[in-house]
Structures are given as C-alpha cells and as structure tokens.
Amino acid sequence: MTDDNLPILPEPNPIVSRQAQTDAQLLDLWLHGRSPRTQKAYREDSGLFISTVDKPLHGVTLGDIQAFVDRLEQSNLAPASRHRKIAAVKSLFAFAHRLGYLLFDVSRPIRLPAVRETLSERILSEVEVQRMLALERQPRNHAILFLLYAAGLRASELAGLRWHDLVDRADGEGQVNVLGKGQKTRVILIPASVWTAIGSLKSQAADDAPVFRSRKGGHLHISQLWRIVRAAAKRAGIEKAVSTHWWRHAHASHALDHGAPISLVQATLGHSSVATTGKYLHARPSESSGKFLPI
Secondary structure, three states, X not given: OOHHHOOOOOOOOHHHHXXXXXXXXXXXXXXXXXXXXXXXXXXXXXXXXXXXHOOOHHHOOHHHHHHHHHHHHOOOOOHHHHHHHHHHHHHHHHHHHHHOOOOOOOOOOXXXXXXXXXXXXXXXXXXXXXXHHHHOOOHHHHHHHHHHHHHOOOHHHHHOOEHHHEEEOOOOOEEEEEEOHHHOEEEEEEOHHHHHHHHOOOOOOOOOOEOOEOOOOOEOOHXXXXXXXXXXXXXXXXXXXXXXXXXXXXXXXXXXXXXXXXXXXXXXXXXXXXXXXXXXXXXXXXOOHHHHOOO
C-alpha cells in the first residue's frame, strides 16, 4: 500500500487534549454536576466495567462491551440493576465520543435490556399514608412524613432544607424554596396544616439552621430519613420495603387521582418532562377500554 492509499486520520484536537488526557480525567468530566448519589452509582458501575475489561477506554471494542453485558445477564443482579450498569457504560462512551476523547462510540449498537415497570407496586394507598401519619407521635418525624407527602420532595431535598428556605404566606399556608436536581430551584406551596406542624419545630433556631436536625445539630442524613420512614411503615403494619421515595410517588398519584393538572404535578415534583409525570397515570389507571366490551 502506498502512502497515497493510507487513511487520513483527524489531527489531534489540542482543546480536547486539555479537557481529558486520561480515563480518570474523562470520568471526572462525565460525572461533573451530577448529584452525589448519581456520582456514587455511576462510579461503581463504570468501575466494574473498567475492571472487567481491564484495558483503557481507547482499547475497548464492541466485543468487550458485549462480553460485559453477557456477564451481567448471567449474574444474580436484578434486571433494573443490569439496566442501570449498561446504561452507565453507554452514557460514558457517548460522552467520550461527543467530547472527542474517542473517535467512535463503540457502545452505540448495544441495546438496553427491557425492565418491567414496577411503579404501581411502590405507590402507597391513601389509607396507608394516613395510618403512617396518625401513628407517628414524634413531632419532628411526623413533620418529616407530612412534608414528604405534601411537597413530594426527594430525600436529599428535604434533608438539605434550612429555615430561610421556608416562607410564610398571609393565608396561613407557606412555601418551600427547594434546590433540586440540576441545581434548579422550584417553589412549592404547603397547606396550613402541614405548615403548622413544621413551624412548631423552629423555636429559637437561626434562619440558616437545618429544618430537620440530627442529634448533633446538623442536617439529618438521608439514611436517617429512610429509617424514620421504615419505622413508620412497620408501625402501621405495612410489610413492604417502603422508602422515602414512595411518599413522592404517593404525592403524584394521589394528586392526579383528585384532579390536579398534570402540569402542576410536574412543576411541584420538578420533573424535566411531563412524560415522567404521566407514568403515574399509567401506573394506576382509572379507565380501561375493557369496560366497554360486551362481557
């Protein structure tokens, strides 16, 4: 083959080289700006892949990724966990290609495995919610459950609240200014009954103090919120593995059941797409074409 027949490769991009010169630098850029929980999960998922293929990303082939997928399918991991790990790998390679770190996205042909939708199994009934609230006697914990339900907050959003994020309104209600995913702020109106329960906790606390304090005076850790919710569920005789996020699901589902506009629920929960909020309509439908059949 003569020099004239050799393929012409693109010249190295000095800007890209300064952005990421190693796989480790690429990982940091890929994860930048994501929530701590997402960063932790994606680092674990990408770390598993990198340790499995045992080669730098520049040397990874489609066959390597297919072998990794096959290995996951043969493992005891839940389908949702396999889906997340493969999605993380695809996201990493797509990002590396967009950045110019890799010439090709070798993960593109990989299809994500189907995951059975289990949202309907994680929606508490209104009776279950009311029973958990009624049986929680500790004022701080009762206010936590109340606010999780009334505002549909994520655990991290609730744990990070300070008193200056809460604003009184003239009608006895209140509003919470929440810093959510993607550093986006949203304002949520809180009913008077819930506002009273939260306000009773303030006492002489400073405006920059945590709303829900730990025993040491700092912010409650998310794991503590989980324990509070699990204990409330057990006390109410609910044997399902209830988490803080189930209250967010309950908020969305119950609000829609009672006629709240889907756009309002979307704005309250901070969903980036109304399609995400729409999943709650499909999880517990109120109508079916089967009702119109002559059976």
